[in-house]
Amino acid sequence: MKLKDAYFYTLREDARDEDSASGNLLVKAGYIKKTSAGVYMMLPLGLRVQNKIEDIIRKHMNATGAQEVKMPALIAAEYYEESGRMKGFGPSIFKLKDRNDKDMVLGPTHEELFAYAAKSMIRSYKNMPFNLYQFQTKYRDEPRARFGLVRVKEFVMKDAYSFDKDEAGLDVSYQKMFDAYKKSFDEIGIDYRIVRADTGVMGGLLSEEFQAIAPLGEDTLVYCDSCSYSSNLEVGKVLPAYENGNVEMKDIEEVATPNCRTIEEVAKYLKLDIRNTVKAMIMNVDGEPVVFFIKGDRELNESKVLKLLGATEIGFADDELISRTNAVPGFCGPLGLHCRTVVDDEVLHMKNFCCGANKEGYHCINANLKDISYDLSGDIVNAKEGDLCPICGQPLKFTKGIEVGNTFKLGTKYSKAMDLQYADEQNQLQDVWMGSYGIGLGRTMAAVVEQNHDEKGIIWPENIAPYKAIILIMITKDEEQCRIANEMYDKFNELGIECILDDRDERPGVKFNDAELIGIPYRITVGKKAAEGIFEFKSRKDPEVQEMTLDQIIEKLK
């Protein structure tokens, strides 16, 4: 690409409405442009990067024997009605009607259509296994788009779907995809960690996420350095770490705690360790009030609660719901409640703890499990700093991640819903076992930029950089320099070295800054010594500038 005659621009100021380093840099460097909240144009440079990511993934998918297809984005709503996900996705699914008033959706993910496509192929166990995949634009009406390309309403995803006759087959197919994902992300050049995750709306047996390590990540990852344990916080098991085991149980006692509404205030007022308190959370679970009792220094984990109760929605209870529970907010305790109560496993191990008395201005001390009645117990809190690994008992570590890929063992959920069956060896009808596997391309691009930038701009890993090299002509009015630079450009193209020629009539400083902003891995400066056949060669990653001949440069770039 010769810049003078290309669609190419950079901005000098930070974008006002970008809230992430990657979003800002991609906008500033002219890779993408926002059209509305969560919807971006892919400009020439941006599309080149996305295509490179796509090519790498395609190569590894094809190597597993998967076949590429292309499903529509515009889909009759009935497919999602059939699988029950019209409800599952709720307001996140884009709905529209055609002129005949037929309900349509813009596909948020494509399990249904792939299952439907598989029906045409699958008659008997002999027809499996196989795997289909596509690169497709997905639409999700996110409640809040943010962080540039990280959370958007329209994005391209690679999604793959495997079909097997039984669970053992699924395990094999899953492992193939899993390995292909590792190879893809390694080649792209992203720093990632694989974690166990919640199956969410996808349902199924197992979900693992490929998380790009980044401070602005929306997911919290919990892992252990001593063993292989690694999990998304939303499903991370909590090993009850606090026990005051053998102390003798005392008798429960009411004490006045005037104006102490939060557990911190109570602990401070009574001079208690907050780890020996139990707090109550009054929640709205599918429209019904439920009170949860957890250790004072814990947070309630909503996905664990939903799973435990088999519920779909959770939020704080409003005044009307609270009034039905007979609870006294701020002093809510386990006594005399008129609703379901759930106790965290950790509380089961506590003795002589402090909790609300359910009476304005009072808490109880020396409470014990025997004093409480509850309906259910389970692991319903978030792991936190200081917790121990549930596998090996070493201290857990925490980091933030951006989910760039996800693999699911779906099992038979969709084949049951979509009536996808085959005849086995005994000519008995059986459900097909499915897996689904996704990678967000734009999100991957954003995550790479989050991980690879400095104060001057983007630093692309070589494998997904839009171009490998950029040739700068220092003095455009110098015909000799122009001629030499153009010859170099032609030579590179001949050799298949993708490069940019900055032949704009700009001052050197502008060209240096733009080259750094857009993050091209190698920069060649055609300047003073060009006539002698000497050029400056600089890697975007390193500060050193080296003088080289054309042959030496070509050797480096080949």
Next chain:
RNA sequence: CUGAACGUAGCUCAGCUUGGUAGAGUGCUCGGUUCGGGACCGAGAGGCCGAGAGUUCAAAUCUCUUCGUUCAGACCA
């Protein structure tokens, strides 16, 4: 969806409190001087002050409505 902030030149913003026909920087165009890290001088082009309604002799400025954007939360592959 709830709460808050913002919307003025291509971009980043000032002006609004105290109403009087629109400003800066940067980018852009032309001329000149420059030419190895976002140069300098001069001359220009560029705005229905997000949209609508109201108050007023007069509204970017005050009031109401609406749309958009962003933040916090909720939500979320």
